Amino acid sequence: MTSRFAVSYAVPSGRDLRLDFFRGLALWFIFLDHIPDNVFNWITVRNYGFSDATEIFVFISGYTAVIAYGRMMLREGWLRAAARVYRRVWQLYVAHILLFVAFTAQIAYFSIARNTPELIEEMQIMGLGENPYRAILEAVFLKFRPVNLDVLPLYIVLLAVFPFSLPAILRWPWAVIAASFGLYAVTLHFDWNLPGYPDEKVWFFNPMAWQAIFYTGAVLAVTSPHLGKLDRWRWAISVAAVAYLAFSAFITLSWHYNSMERLIPEWVSRQLYPIDKTNLDMLRFLHFVALAWLIRLGVRPNSRFLTWRIFEPIRRCGEHSLQIFCLGTFLALTAQIVVSNFDDSVAAQVFVSIAGIVVMTLFAYGTAWFATPPAKEGRV
Amino acid sequence: MAWSVAASASPECRASQELLDLGHPLPIARKGVADHKEMRIVAMGSSSTQGYGASTPQFSYPAQLQMKLSAAMPGVAVHVLNKGVGGQDAEEETARMKSDVQPEHAHLVIWQVGTNSAIRRMPLAKFADKLRAGIDIGKSLGADFVLMNLQYVPAVVALPDEEEYARVMAEVAKEKGTGLFNRFDIMRAWYNDGMPYSQFVFNDGLHLNDFGQKCIGKLLSNAILRAVKPAQLTGEPKAAE
Numbered sequence: 001m002t003s004r005f006a007v008s009y010a011v012p013s014g015r016d017l018r019l020d021f022f023r024g025l026a027l028w029f030i031f032l033d034h035i036p037d038n039v040f041n042w043i044t045v046r047n048y049g050f051s052d053a054t055e056i057f058v059f060i061s062g063y064t065a066v067i068a069y070g071r072m073m074l075r076e077g078w079l080r081a082a083a084r085v086y087r088r089v090w091q092l093y094v095a096h097i098l099l100f101v102a103f104t105a106q107i108a109y110f111s112i113a114r115n116t117p118e119l120i121e122e123m124q125i126m127g128l129g130e131n132p133y134r135a136i137l138e139a140v141f142l143k144f145r146p147v148n149l150d151v152l153p154l155y156i157v158l159l160a161v162f163p164f165s166l167p168a169i170l171r172w173p174w175a176v177i178a179a180s181f182g183l184y185a186v187t188l189h190f191d192w193n194l195p196g197y198p199d200e201k202v203w204f205f206n207p208m209a210w211q212a213i214f215y216t217g218a219v220l221a222v223t224s225p226h227l228g229k230l231d232r233w234r235w236a237i238s239v240a241a242v243a244y245l246a247f248s249a250f251i252t253l254s255w256h257y258n259s260m261e262r263l264i265p266e267w268v269s270r271q272l273y274p275i276d277k278t279n280l281d282m283l284r285f286l287h288f289v290a291l292a293w294l295i296r297l298g299v300r301p302n303s304r305f306l307t308w309r310i311f312e313p314i315r316r317c318g319e320h321s322l323q324i325f326c327l328g329t330f331l332a333l334t335a336q337i338v339v340s341n342f343d344d345s346v347a348a349q350v351f352v353s354i355a356g357i358v359v360m361t362l363f364a365y366g367t368a369w370f371a372t373p374p375a376k377e378g379r380v
Numbered sequence: 381m382a383w384s385v386a387a388s389a390s391p392e393c394r395a396s397q398e399l400l401d402l403g404h405p406l407p408i409a410r411k412g413v414a415d416h417k418e419m420r421i422v423a424m425g426s427s428s429t430q431g432y433g434a435s436t437p438q439f440s441y442p443a444q445l446q447m448k449l450s451a452a453m454p455g456v457a458v459h460v461l462n463k464g465v466g467g468q469d470a471e472e473e474t475a476r477m478k479s480d481v482q483p484e485h486a487h488l489v490i491w492q493v494g495t496n497s498a499i500r501r502m503p504l505a506k507f508a509d510k511l512r513a514g515i516d517i518g519k520s521l522g523a524d525f526v527l528m529n530l531q532y533v534p535a536v537v538a539l540p541d542e543e544e545y546a547r548v549m550a551e552v553a554k555e556k557g558t559g560l561f562n563r564f565d566i567m568r569a570w571y572n573d574g575m576p577y578s579q580f581v582f583n584d585g586l587h588l589n590d591f592g593q594k595c596i597g598k599l600l601s602n603a604i605l606r607a608v609k610p611a612q613l614t615g616e617p618k619a620a621e
C-alpha cells in the first residue's frame with residue numbers, strides 16, 4: 001500500500017481475535033466490580049493482582065485505535081482519519097451524556113416510584129439536589145461525573161488527542177512511548193490533574209497518567225511484530241512476570257486474610273502503599289504489563305479457543321464495547337439498588353450478576369444483528 | 381470488652397464504648413440543638429472527608445453524619461458541610477480554616493487530619509503547632525472542635541511513626557479542650573478482631589471504602605449524639621440504614 005506518509009512500521013492487517021475477547025471480558029468484569037458487596041465479583045482480575053479491568057479496557061482501546069485509524073490514515077489521509085476519530089469522540093460524548101441522564105433517571109425512578117428515600121438523599125448529595133442546573137452544566141463539560149461515570153470521559157479525552165499523535169506512532173513509535181512515559185512521570189511529580197466539579201474534585205481517572213497505558217497499547221499495535229527480539233530473553237522475562245504476578249496476588253489476597261497480611265514485613269508495605277488508582281500507580285502498570293506479556297506468549301492472535309462458541313458471548317460484547325459499557329454501567333446501578341435496598345442475600349448477588357451479563361450479551365447479539373452490514377472499521 | 385453494636389444490617393460496625401468517648405463536651409453544639417433546633421457542622425479534612433474510595437458520595441462519612449444525625453434528632457435542622465480537599469495536610473487546612481468555617485456559622489468543626497501530614501513526614505512540632513493554630517481560628521469563630529485522627533490502613537500502619545502523630549493529636553486535643561474521635565484505635569480494633577482490610581479499606585491501601593466510610597459516619601454520629609444529647613443515649617439512634 002503506497003502512502004505519502006513516512007511510515008517505519010506497518011499497521012497489522014487481519015483480525016486479532018484477542019482484542020474482542022479480552023475487551024469483552026473486561027466489560028463483564030467492570031460490570032461485576034461496579035456492584036458493591038457482590039460475592040460474584042470474586043471471579044474478576046482485581047482480586048488477584050494490582051491492576052483491574054480498567055487497564056485492560058484502556059490498553060485495548062489504544063491498540064485498536066491504531067489499527068482502525070492507522071489503516072484509514074494510510075489509505076485516505078490524515079484529515080479523513082482525524083475526522084473519523086472525532087466522529088467517534090462525538091459518539092462517545094453522546095453516549096456519556098445519555099448514560100448520565102439514564103443513570104440519574106434510574107435513581108429518581110427508584111427513589112420516587114419505589115419509595116426509597118435514601119436514594120433521593122444520594123442524588124442530593126451527588127450535587128444534583130443543591131444546584132441541579134449547575135450540575136448539568138458541569139456534566140456537559142465532563143467536570144461533573146457522578147459515581148462510576150468516570151471511564152468514558154477519560155476515553156473521550158484520550159481519543160480527542162489521539163489524531164495528533166497517530167502519524168508519530170506509525171513513524172517513531174519509540175519516541176511516542178518515551179514522550180508518553182515522560183508525561184506520566186511529570187504528572188506524578190507535579191501532581192497534575194484536570195479540574196472536576198464540585199471545585200475541589202479532580203478526575204478519578206487522571207487522563208495525563210492513564211494515557212501511559214493507552215499509548216502502551218497504541219505503540220504495541222505497530223511494534224508487536226518486532227517484539228521477537230525480546231524472545232531471546234523470553235524465559236527470564238516470563239519468570240520475572242510470573243514472580244511479580246504471584247507477589248501481587250499474595251499482597252492482594254492479604255487484604256482478605258489477616259493471617260497473610262501479618263506475614264508482610266513493614267518495610268515492604270512502606271514501599272507498596274498507597275497503590276494509587278487515580279494516577280495509575282506504577283505497581284498497577286507493571287502488573288498489567290506482566291499479564292500482557294504472558295498473554296502474548298500464551299494466546300496467539302488466532303488461537304483456536306478464541307473462536308469457541310462458548311466464548312462467543314464474550315467476543316460479541318467486546319465487539320460492541322461502547323454500547324455494552326454504557327449498558328453495563330446502567331445495569332450495575334440497578335443491581336446495586338436491588339442488592340442494597342431489597343435483597344442482599346448471596347443468591348440475589350449471584351442472580352443480579354448473571355442477569356446483568358445475560359442482558360448485556362443479548363443486547364450485543366441484538367446490536368450485531370441490527371448492524372447490517374457489520375461495520376469493519378472505526379470501532380474502538 | 382463490651383461492644384456497642386449499633387442497629388445495622390452489618391453487625392461488624394462496632395467500637396467499644398470508651399473509644400466512642402470524645403473526651404470533651406460540645407457545649408456550643410449542644411446549645412445550638414437545645415436552643416435553636418439547629419446543628420451546623422463543618423467537616424474539614426482531606427480525601428477521607430471528600431469520600432475518595434467510596435463508590436458514591438452518599439457513603440462519605442460527612443454525608444452519613446448528615447443522615448444519621450437528622451434521623452436521630454427529629455425536628456433539629458442538621459447541616460453538614462463537606463470541606464474535604466484530597467491530598468491536603470494540617471498546614472494547608474489551617475490556611476483555609478477561616479475562609480471555610482466563617483461563612484458557615486458552624487457549631488462544630490470536625491477536623492479529619494494527620495494522615496497526609498504523617499505520610500509527608502511533617503515534623504511533629506510543626507504538626508502540633510498547625511493543629512493549635514487551626515483550632516484557635518475555629519474557636520475564635522465560635523465553634524466546638526472534634527479532631528478525627530488517622531485511619532488504620534496498610535499505608536498508614538507501614539509508616540515508622542504514625543502513632544506519634546496520633547499521640548500529638550491526643551495531646552493537642554487535651555491541651556486545647558477539643559473532642560477527639562479516635563478513628564485509629566477504632567479501626568485497629570476492627571483489624572485485631574479479625575476483620576480483613578478488604579472489608580473497610582479501598583484497594584489502594586490508603587482510603588476507606590463504602591463500609592469504612594459508612595461505619596465511621598455511624599460511630600461518629602453516635603459519639604456526637606452522646607456528647608450533645610446524653611439523656612437520650614440509652615437508646616440507639618434511630619438510624620435509617
